[in-house]
Every structure is written in structure tokens, then in C-alpha cells.
Amino acid sequence: MSTGQEIPAESGVNYLNANYGIKSWLLTFDHKRIGLLYLVSITIMFIVGGMAAVLMRLHLVEPQGALFEPETYNKMFSTHGIIMVFFFLVPSIPATLGNFLIPLMIGARDVAFPKLNLLSWYVFITGAALALFATLSGGVDTGWTFYPPYSSLYSHSNVTVVALGVFIAGFSSILTGLNFIVTIHKMRAPGMTWFRLPLFIWAMYATSLIFVLGTPVIAITVFLLGLERVLHVGIFDPSVGGDPLLFQHLFWFYSHPAVYIMILPGMGVVSELVTAFSRKKIFGYSFVAFSSLSIAVISFVVWGHHMFVTGQSIYAGLVFSVLSFLVAIPSAVKVFNWTATLYRGSISYQAPMLYALGFVGLFTIGGLTGLFLASLATDVHLNGTYFIVAHFHYVMVGGAVMAFMGGIHFWWPKITGRMYPDYWARIAAAIVFVGFNLTFFPQFILGYAGMPRRYAIYPAEFQVLNVMSSAGASILGIGYLIPLIYLTWSMRYGKPAGRNPWGAKGLEWTTLSPPPTENFEEIPIVTEDAYNYPVAGGTRV
């Protein structure tokens, strides 16, 4: 965006080298540094969760289980789920790219509450450290869903400590969400009206709403679980006077919206990437923006579709089914708009774009297979099988993680000031795409064929598909390792990026790479819409 203001001269001082030493990082109030603190923390969590996944897949090569006792396998998938959901996916894009980019994109010097921002990181790593500690010292075997009465009065694993970790990390989400909402409302640069905001900001806004409204519910829920487990207060177990389905209602009231906490930011990232690499204005800006908000709103009233086979009434089932179909519409609208954005564009295929297009394709499959589960009659058969596993991995990994990778690659030059080798990045993206599909596509078939999830051993007829899936997982693992290597390498040896290596629009590209601590020497004045790429026959106004 041409803003006409003077950008600080290339003095060489930026947020990374403004001061040195561990204290300057651990006590920083700079949103960019806090974003990086999060990036390091969640990368560690991703590696732990990913290793658990690879071990699980190796185990499942044999029907009788190749590696572990069932008890260990159960701890493996529980660790994988808990770490990936609560300590990687939920904070992934919001806490890293969101923290780094929101002030830069709206033309602000920082978030509204910088100290609160740092506090939220400390709260997060406290929760994460507890969860890691509990996992490594004995583990937890309840699955990430913690269904009582198993989790409250039967499991002999570290449920309480992990639940405490989830409880604590939740406050980090609430603080971050609050911070973002206030920042987006109050800190926009002059001229940055709501409908000039990049769609990433709309997506972060919708996500923050869910953070603030949904997270307290999961906090209460795991608190009640702890109460029953530690003090035997009857809440969920009928043998002490509780109701086992109450937990599921409360849990999914948060955890379904949490799915959108994971995918909405990804949608925001993809909107930025698709426009930048096709040099086009987004197709249907307001439809994409409002579909984010409507997804956030509807996401709060679809939790019952996780409970179609629990014995909830037929009528409740019908209502939740129709609402679940409803959430498919805004998702479809987004996919069509991204695709239409490519029309007559000038499309280039650097790594971030490959991830973005991968996202659109895989999210389409993930979304459409959701229809099988919104449909009551088919859900009865598919619920609790590998079909579910495949479906949500298409959305969470094919969608959210693809977008996260795309976003990291896109803004890496802004974050570090360096370019990574695009050739390797494109190869890694292709490996991830192939490995992902090989891992999870066979699981759709496994599910329909009737294989239940969370099985440490399984009937022999399911072996071929399981072996395919395990082979895919090892390819996927390699696909994720390669970026770790070249991105680390690029921090020292990469070519300097310059302000705007992609020729992208957006205020973040008008400042230095890496940006100075105060982001902009002078607060920009915004005079144009987002994605105002030049068009043939003159510049758009």
C-alpha cells in the first residue's frame, strides 16, 4: 500500500539486534519477540507430538502391534492429541504469526497490552511444561478428550497434572484473544477502516472471539474433572451421583469451536497468500470476511454432532445435524472465493503459494467429508472409526498446519530479514503434500470398513491400509524436518530479503525486514483497500 510516509532509513537496527542477551528476550514487551518466543515453544511441542505420532504409526504396521504394550500405545495417542491440540494447533498461527503481524498489518507500534502479551506467554509455557512433565513422567492415557468416568475415577495415569496444564494454558488463550480484540478495535492506523483490513486480521478477530468466549468453558470443565478425580465430588460418574454426558456437552461446547480456532487463522493466512502470489484483489472480500464471523458464531451451536451415538434425543440430533450442515456453507464460500481469486491472475509458485493451494485442496476434502458426519445416518456408522481420524486430520493438518507452514514461509523474510532456498522449500512442500495424502487417505477407507480408532491391536484384514498410512507418516515426517533445517540455515546464511521480496501488498511489507522495534518510524496513513494490486491499464484507486 502506498502510504506516502517516510520509512526509517536502513540504519541496520531492528527488533532482533536492538539488544542482546537472554534477559532482553525473556522480559521483552515487543510483540514480534513474543511471537518468536511462541514460535520456539510450539515448535518444540510440535516435535514432541509428531514423534508420538510417528511411533504410533510404526506400532500399527503389525495387526498385533509392532512396538508397544497397549497401555503404552494408549499413552502415545493421548500425548499426541493433547500436545498437538492444546499446545500446538490452538496457539500455532494466532500466537506466532498473529502476535508478529497484527500490529504490523494494522499500522500499530505494538498490541494494546504488551505486558499482558508477555504474561500470556509465561502462562502458556507453564501449562506446556506441566503437560510435558506429566507426559514424560508416566504419561496420560485418556485420549485428548478426557471422557469421564474413565478419566476421573478409573485411569491410573497423570490425568490431574495434564488437566492442570490444559487449564493453565487456557488462560493464555483468553489473554491473547482479549489483547487482539482490543488491538484490532483501538490501534488501527488512520484510514485503516474495518473493510480495508487484511482478511488475516478478520480471521484473527473471529478467532479471538472464540478464545474469549469458549476457553472459559474448557477451563471450568477440566476443573470439574479434577474435582471429581481428586476429591471424588460426584459430577460426571453416576456411581458417585454424576452424569457422564454432562462432561461431553461441556467439553465439545469448547472443543468444537476450538476446531475453528485452529482453522480460521489458517483461512486468514491463505487469503493473504493467494492474493500475493496471483497479484490479485481477493474475490468477494466481504463474503470472505463475514464467512469468518459466521463460522465463529455457528461453531458454538454444533457441539452435539460429536454426540449422535451417545443416546441424545432424536430431536437434539436433528437440530445439531442441520446446524452442522449450515457451517459447511461459509466454508464452501471461502473455497470458491480463493479459487476465483486466481482467475486471470499473475500466478507464481514459490513455496508459500504451494502450501496455500495445498490448503485449498485438502481443506476441500476435509470439509466435504465433514458432510458424512453431519448426516445422522452415516455418522452412526462412522463415528468413533478411522473415518473421523482422517476427516479431522484433513482439516487440522491438511488445513491448519499447511496454512501455518505457508504463513511461516511467506513471512519468514519479514521475521528474519533473510530468504530461505525456495527450491528446497518447494520440494518440502511437495513431500508434505504426498506424505499427508498417503497417511490419511487410507484412513477414510479404514473407517468405512469399520476399524475403530484408538486400537492398539486390530483385525488382520485392516493391515494393508494401515501399512500404507504408516508409510505415508514417515514421508510426512521427512517433509516437516526439511524446513526445520533450511529455515535454521537461512537465519545465518540466507540472502537478505529486503522490505518486500514477494512484491506483496500490506503495511507489513512497507517497513524494513526485520522491522525496527517500533515497527514504523511514522504511523502510516492508509488510503486504499487491502490487496490493491496494480491492474493492467492503470493503478487501481
Added chain:
Amino acid sequence: MMGFFQFGINSLAALMDIPMQPPVASSIAEGVDQLYLLLTGITLFFSVLIFSIIFYFMIKYRRRSEGEVPPETHSSLFLELAWTIIPSLMCVVLFVWSSSLYIRNARPPAASTEIFVIGKQWMWHIQHPEGPREINELHVPIGVPVKLTMTSQDVIHDFYIPAFRVKKDVLPGRYSSLWFQPTQTGTFHLFCAQYCGTNHSEMIGWVYVMTPTDYAAWLAGGEKTESMAQQGERLFSQFGCGSCHTPEAGGRAPSLVGLYGKPQKLQSGETRVVDEALIRQAILVPNTVRIGNFEPIMPTYQGQIDEEQMLQLIAYVKSLGSAERTNGQ
């Protein structure tokens, strides 16, 4: 077209020895499979559509020079409405189809054979009203609707027979039910589909669908056992229930004869039909479901009666109901 497509996929899968779907062995399985096929068709159509458009645009509109500036295109309200309304209409069709199928599949026919299931870590106890008990095996006759009444002794389990396309959670502290009508004799998988702890993946078994004559022979064979109602009757006297709950006991408590299946006004003012859940509640927490003007003198039997005995007592109370209907003429 759809059938041809399915044929292609199935033959390919058969070559590679990959199971594409479970056997089609119940009256509802075919309907579920048809809906599944339609959903697969929709998924394939839209995935192929989106992928093809993306690939086409990727090639046709690839950047040819660094300084390339694309022409302006305008958002189109027509397109936006089209791709909002068309998927909405498709969702309406899917919702109506799947829901009507679900409602039809959810209600057991009145004349169903009843079998009882108790889930516990990590096995399935099956009890037939005629007396025979099984563990991790379920014998049923072909062509007859079978209704399972299920409960759990500990955590949440889930009773899943893929070949019948049926599944229902089995919860502690309440009864859930599930029904099916087998259409094919044979042996089919039975799985626990709700994670229930260490040996969850070993909480599996087999369903044997038999011809009616084989089934009758199976029921009659094996050790002679009392029926569930007879076992319930013994428990009834063992726990001393009869000292109050009989017409001869002097009106200290309601007689149970003919009670099952009738609506009763409770002291709370609520009217409830006497069913399994109500009898269970009356035995475990008697004061919450008091009928008539009797004194609240019944003690709780919480912790003294296990799930199996509970089902036997209920079967006994049920048998009293039918006794009245036949003898009371």
C-alpha cells in the same frame, strides 16, 4: 454411473485385498451405503472440480514475466449467491435424506426380540431372556428385529457392529438401546468403539447370525439355565423385596403386579411410564420415584445389586406385568 464407479473401485480393492466396506448384513445397511455413496459422489465431484480449476488456472495464468500486471476482474454478486445457494440446497437434500433414514433406523419395531448387554472393562456380557449368557459373543436369529438393552458397569463403552451399520454408546448408570434386523447369516465383527482404557482394543467379539432353527437349537442347547425372570424372582426373595412389594404384604408398598409399561403419577407430580430406567432408579434411589401415598421406608440398594442382577430383577418385574394381562381375565 454410480454403480459402475463402485464396481470399479471394488474390483480394484479386491485385487489388492483391501476391505472397502464391511459386509452388508442388516436391514438398514443398504440404505446407509446408498447415502454414503451419494456423499462420496458429492465429495469427488467438488474435489475434482476445485482441483481441476486450480490446476487450469495455475497453468493458464502462470506468471510469464516478473513485471506482469494482471487485468482487473470484478467480484460478482451472482457468483457469490450461486455458490452460497447451490451448496445450501444440496445440504437440505442431504439433511432430509439422512435424517429420515436415521429416524427410521432409530426406532425399534414393537415386536423385537430383546437381548441384554452389559459392558465392562474389557468384555461384553450378553444375556438372553431365556437364560443363556455369553461373553464377547452374540448369537441372533436372521430376519427378526433384535433390540439390545445395554448398560455399563464402569466407564463408557460403545457397542458397534460394522456389518449392521449400528453403533450406540453404552453408559454407566443408564440404559441405552440399539436394534437391528440381520439379513445375512454369518459371523461379523463386534467392536467397542468408545475408548475405555488399557485393553480397549481387545474388547471385541463376534456376532453370529443364525437361521431361526439353528438359533432355537442354540438356545435350547448348552447348560440348562433359568430364564432371566426366574433368576430375578430368586433375587426378589433373596433381597426381601417380597416382604413389602406383594399384594399380600399389607399395603406397605405398591404391588408390582401389572406395573410395567403403565404410566404412573409420582409424588413429585410428574407422570412417568414404568420402564427399565424407572425400576432401576426405584431400586437404587427409591425416594426419588415414589408412587402413591406410601411411607418413604424403602432403603437404597445402591452398591448391593450389580448390573446383571438389576437386569434380572427388571425382567422379573416385567414378567409380573405380563402375568396379570394373561391371568387377570
